[in-house]
Amino acid sequence: MNTPAETAFDREHDPAPVPEPRDWNPLPARARPLxxxxxxxxxxxxxxxxxxxxxxxxxxxxxxxxxxxxxxxxxxxxxxxxxxxxxxxxxxNHRFTRWRLDGHGLAVRRGRLWQRETRVPTTRVQHLDLRRGPLQRRRALATLVVHTAGTAHSSVSVPNLDLDDAEALRDHLGRQIDHDDD
Incomplete structure (x- = not known):
C-alpha cells in the first residue's frame, strides 16, 4: 500500500529496536483534507x-x-x-503537527508561532489505542492515543497518522509496556 519512503518506519525490518533519532516526522499529505x-x-x-x-x-x-x-x-x-x-x-494545523519516536519515548510538536511540545516517556505509557473513523479508513490513516500514568493531561493523541506508522508506534510502545510488566 505505502512505500517505505512514505512512512517513517520500514516494515521489512524488526520494529522492536528503538529507531534512530530522526528529525520530526510530518503527517502524511493525504491527511490534509481531514x-x-x-x-x-x-x-x-x-x-x-x-x-x-x-x-x-x-x-x-x-x-x-x-x-x-x-x-x-x-x-x-x-x-x-x-x-x-x-x-x-x-x-x-496539519502543516505544523510533527511527531518523533526516540530512545526516551514519543514526542508530539504542534504549532509554529506558539509551539507546544508534548513528550511521553515510554516508562509512563499505560495503554495504547488506535482509532479509525470512516474517513480515516478510506485514506489509510489512524489516530494513536497514548494513555499515561497521572491525572492531568493523561492521554496524548496524534491524529491522522499513516496507518503503518501508527501500528508501528503502537507495537513499539506496547512492547515497552510488556517489558515493564515482567
Whole structure:
C-alpha cells in the first residue's frame, strides 16, 4: 500500500529496536483534507450560531426588508468567512503537527508561532489505542492515543497518522509496556 519512503518506519525490518533519532516526522499529505474539513466544520458551526444570533437581532431592528432575508444575509456574512478561516486553520494545523519516536519515548510538536511540545516517556505509557473513523479508513490513516500514568493531561493523541506508522508506534510502545510488566 505505502512505500517505505512514505512512512517513517520500514516494515521489512524488526520494529522492536528503538529507531534512530530522526528529525520530526510530518503527517502524511493525504491527511490534509481531514484537517481542512474539521476546521471548516468547527469554525463554520460557530459562525452559523453567531450569524443566527446576529441575524435575529438585526431582523428585529430592520423593518425595510423581510426578516428571512436579513437572517440569511447575516448568517452568510458570518458563517462563510468563519468556515474559510477554519479551512486556513486546518491547513496550518496539519502543516505544523510533527511527531518523533526516540530512545526516551514519543514526542508530539504542534504549532509554529506558539509551539507546544508534548513528550511521553515510554516508562509512563499505560495503554495504547488506535482509532479509525470512516474517513480515516478510506485514506489509510489512524489516530494513536497514548494513555499515561497521572491525572492531568493523561492521554496524548496524534491524529491522522499513516496507518503503518501508527501500528508501528503502537507495537513499539506496547512492547515497552510488556517489558515493564515482567
Amino acid at each position: 484537517f481542512l474539513l474539521g476546521g471548516a466544520i468547527s469554525f463554520g458551526g460557530l459562525g452559523l450560531i453567531a450569524g443566527s444570533v446576529a441575524g435575529l437581532v438585526a431582523a428585529s431592528e430592520i423593518d425595510q426588508w423581510p426578516r428571512l432575508y436579513v437572517l440569511i444575509a447575516a448568517i452568510a456574512a458570518i458563517a462563510l468567512p468563519a468556515a474559510l478561516f477554519g479551512v486556513w486553520f486546518g491547513h496550518k
